[in-house]
């Protein structure tokens with residue numbers, strides 16, 4: 001296993017991706033009547049407000065770090081609290097933060113390449129069918145994530161049958177980007193006993209317009225710099241399309257995230273989206289016509305076949321520049337082909353036949369297997 005962060009003691013907040021030493025973690029008073037019969041007043045948290053756009057909300061006070069403990073005593077009311085708070089953005093850290101692995105995944109790609117739709121369908125699948133087939137479960141880590149995911153993504157697509165609006169630039173003044181944070185659990189057999197493996201997953205859905213130039217990508221640089229894995233969406237309808245990839249590459253190189261060969265070491269899943277538009281280009285025996293194996297493991301052989309097939313597909317579609325750039329600058333990458341919707345949408349709406357996703361879990365399973373959070377089968 002590689003260590004991805006520069007300072008191994010540092011942790012990164014799954015909400016703001018700021019990195020800090022665990023001893024800097026703060027606390028929030030629990031706001032209840034304390035053993036000394038006092039109760040802290042609810043106040044507005046300016047940091048939370050400014051960093052995360054949480055408005056007009058009042059809560060018990062924040063107080064500074066207290067070493068690395070899992071609880072602390074509020075200096076004002078003497079009550080004990082277990083709410084740990086990120087020192088940078090003041091969001092409440094997930095209960096399992098620091099105890100289980102925490103992985104941050106950034107979605108990047110050109111405008112309209114299908115990032116937001118893919119993320120929605122992937123999370124929906126993991127919370128439902130695919131999750132069950134893999135023996136996996138995905139739960140939102142906090143209410144804020146759940147509401148934003150339901151209101152901004154899932155309900156719109158699944159309940160209303162509508163496509164999603166373009167994602168707002170992270171630099172827009174009225175937009176406070178916050179990644180969606182989930183708890184991913186997988187039952188894993190260790191010496192004939194089932195044990196759940198937990199991972200905190202944070203998804204950051206970037207706006208394609210932010211990757212259009214090296215100036216505007218800057219607003220996302222903290223997220224990209226701290227990410228543990230990248231899902232790069234490649235739109236087959238916008239090829240050759242290396243612009244966005246170049247911008248991301250420059251940023252990662254500038255962050256010095258390279259190995260001894262000078263190549264970027266962060267794993268990148270290169271995902272060709274909208275596969276439903278390409279079926280006529282696939283041979284009858286193509287691995288991209290078959291269903292992926294679904295047994296809670298990452299199938300190395302199937303993945304290798306898909307990788308080669310997508311590489312051929314990129315050639316046919318004049319996407320060889322992407323392949324060359326990946327080979328030359330990244331040491332860990334893999335190609336995937338997915339269709340989030342399964343069929344061409346009808347205008348601004350999902351096709352009448354509904355959402356029929358194809359191979360959407362493959363890229364995430366590969367990333368998780370790279371992190372060591374999902375077991376593999378077959379030889380690499």
Ligand SMILES: Nc1nc2c(ncn2[C@@H]2O[C@H](COP(=O)(O)OP(=O)(O)OP(=O)(O)O)[C@@H](O)[C@H]2O)c(=O)[nH]1
Pocket residue numbers: 109110111112113114115116117118163164165166167168206207208209233273274275276277338339340341342343344345
């Ligand atoms: N045929 C087909 N079209 C898709 C699929 N997924 C997305 N699309 C189309 O691509 C459009 C853009 O999808 P989004 O997910 O919103 O794109 P995005 O990458 O998030 O775009 P930005 O937020 O602007 O960066 C959708 O409105 C659909 O028209 C798919 O699986 N198949």
Ligand SMILES: [Mg+2]
Pocket residue numbers: 115116117165166167205206207208
């Ligand atoms: Mg989007």
Ligand SMILES: [Zn+2]
Pocket residue numbers: 029030031039040074075076077078079
């Ligand atoms: Zn208090």
Ligand SMILES: [Zn+2]
Pocket residue numbers: 013014015016017018086087088089090091
């Ligand atoms: Zn934070």
